[in-house]
Amino acid sequence: MATDRQLEQVVVVGAGVAGMRAAETLRQNGYDGALTMVGAERYAPYHRPPLSKKLLSGQVHRAGIDMAPQFDIDARVLRGATAVGLDISARTVRVRDDDQDVSLSFDGLVVASGAQPREWPGGPAPGGVLLLRTVEDCLAIRERLGSHPRVVVVGGGFIGAEVAATCRVMGLDVTLIEQATGPLVQALGDELAPCWANLHREHGVDLRLGVGVDTFVGNGQVEGVRLTDGSQLPADVVVVGLGVTPATDWLADTGLRIDGGVVCDATGTAEGSTGDATVVAAGDVARWWHPLYEQHLRIEHWDHAARQGAAAARTLLAGKDRAEPYNQLPYFWSDQYDLKIQMLGSTTDYDAFRVIEGDPRGWEFIAAYGRDGRTIAVVGTIPNRVHAYRDAISGSAEFPPKPPD
Amino acid sequence: MRVSVDLDTCDGNGVCMSLCHEVFDVREDGLHLLQEQPRSELRGPLKAAEVSCPTGAIVVED
Numbered sequence A: 001m002a003t004d005r006q007l008e009q010v011v012v013v014g015a016g017v018a019g020m021r022a023a024e025t026l027r028q029n030g031y032d033g034a035l036t037m038v039g040a041e042r043y044a045p046y047h048r049p050p051l052s053k054k055l056l057s058g059q060v061h062r063a064g065i066d067m068a069p070q071f072d073i074d075a076r077v078l079r080g081a082t083a084v085g086l087d088i089s090a091r092t093v094r095v096r097d098d099d100q101d102v103s104l105s106f107d108g109l110v111v112a113s114g115a116q117p118r119e120w121p122g123g124p125a126p127g128g129v130l131l132l133r134t135v136e137d138c139l140a141i142r143e144r145l146g147s148h149p150r151v152v153v154v155g156g157g158f159i160g161a162e163v164a165a166t167c168r169v170m171g172l173d174v175t176l177i178e179q180a181t182g183p184l185v186q187a188l189g190d191e192l193a194p195c196w197a198n199l200h201r202e203h204g205v206d207l208r209l210g211v212g213v214d215t216f217v218g219n220g221q222v223e224g225v226r227l228t229d230g231s232q233l234p235a236d237v238v239v240v241g242l243g244v245t246p247a248t249d250w251l252a253d254t255g256l257r258i259d260g261g262v263v264c265d266a267t268g269t270a271e272g273s274t275g276d277a278t279v280v281a282a283g284d285v286a287r288w289w290h291p292l293y294e295q296h297l298r299i300e301h302w303d304h305a306a307r308q309g310a311a312a313a314r315t316l317l318a319g320k321d322r323a324e325p326y327n328q329l330p331y332f333w334s335d336q337y338d339l340k341i342q343m344l345g346s347t348t349d350y351d352a353f354r355v356i357e358g359d360p361r362g363w364e365f366i367a368a369y370g371r372d373g374r375t376i377a378v379v380g381t382i383p384n385r386v387h388a389y390r391d392a393i394s395g396s397a398e399f400p401p402k403p404p405d
Numbered sequence B: 001m002r003v004s005v006d007l008d009t010c011d012g013n014g015v016c017m018s019l020c021h022e023v024f025d026v027r028e029d030g031l032h033l034l035q036e037q038p039r040s041e042l043r044g045p046l047k048a049a050e051v052s053c054p055t056g057a058i059v060v061e062d
Helices: A017-028 A135-145 A158-169 A193-202 A302-318 A385-394 B015-019 B040-052
Strands: A009-013 A034-039 A076-079 A081-087 A092-097 A100-105 A108-111 A115-117 A129-131 A151-154 A174-178 A206-209 A213-217 A224-227 A232-234 A237-240 A244-246 A262-264 A278-281 A286-290 A295-297 A331-336 A339-345 A352-359 A364-371 A374-380 B002-005 B024-027 B030-033 B058-061
Touching (some): A017 A108, A017 A302, A017 B040, A151 A158, A174 A224, A262 A278, A302 B015, A339 A385, A352 A374, A374 A385, B015 B040
Parallel strands (some): A009 A108, A108 A278, A151 A174, A151 A237
Antiparallel strands (some): A286 A295, A352 A364, A364 A374
16 A cells, blocks of 8 residues: 555654554555654563563563564654643644653654553552553562562452462462452453452462452551451552553643543544644554444553554555544453453443353353344453354344354 | 464464464464465565564564
8 A cells, every 4th residue: 555645744652562553554554754653661662461471470581572673664763752742733742751842743643652550549558569561560560579478469450360360370379359249340241250250269369359458558668458348468569450541641632532542433533633634543542433333442452452553554644534444353362370361342331141152160161242132242261262253243143142163 | 475483482362363364373272374475465464463473473574
């Protein structure tokens, strides 16, 4: 595909997988104008999935997670630089780079600023209460795990559940605290909550459900965690995994529509992007209209961010009138103990659930989610079996779907 | 073009398959390379799979 219009100055804000894939896709498709990447982290792009898994446990080394550049994208790359403002009519992004404000002009902008982990909401926490988002966060936690600490994980989403599993496999004492009825409820629903709860308990995690953290105990360094039911746990390391919020602060009052992320149409064009300059968004920060699900979805998964980054770049090149809608199915995996949990599709607003192959009690199963009588997502632990349901989900097959041969 | 996969490194996450199903098929028993020398039209998705593989198990040579 040749460029259909004359772009000359593209700025990509974000150097995670969405930003990287956007930059590479621009070059692969013949864009030969100026390209500037703005990355908040000081490191070259790296793979984030191992941070809660093999990098945390030490099974892979730091160098093993670098995203090997496949070719020279011929870009000016600012690292440790944060976008702090956007002026759409002037077509400039304001960036803070080493205490200096720089203004970058653009005629095409890719917003891929990602998300930031939710801080502990109860104010300052003692040392040893840590978040996990970046490679630095991961290595800081890993360093502390070496002294065989008692670990408390707050939040049973994917990050919390994976950190708990990784720490248990390393032989550490782990308590996992989750306010809902089980781990992964937000993504995978109440029906499977007992399944994931058993998984962690059978592996020796002290799982506390239906309670939250009242306060952290400790002067300087954390010594314990007091729960909302009045009980207290000893703790040497606490990992807080309360989800993320899209990094949109720098986009406030710019004319872009921000509502739980940068709201985009099905091509990735940001709503409120006006004039000659096109603004697209991709990855954790973006909420695209999904033609299959007929709603805006913000999806926090690696595979999705990679593909959406590429799609956003294609939109930028084609121009918004000729850009093609993106309707790929979200896909993710999560490694916990010996299980690889995989999901294809989105469970958002599901109203039906059924196990369609195997049995969750034996950890080998496939389950489907439906809405209005149609199949919208499939989750499973039989390796890669979910991919066999791709057509059923893309084609909105009747729920429950028939297991393919 | 020539594609190779380090099966010792491959974790079977299936990212490559979602990017280029013409070449990568991830099944219950692991990854299957459907073509070792795919046609050059697949260069885009192949390069995407190479860079997006979370374990860096894929090598694509022109």
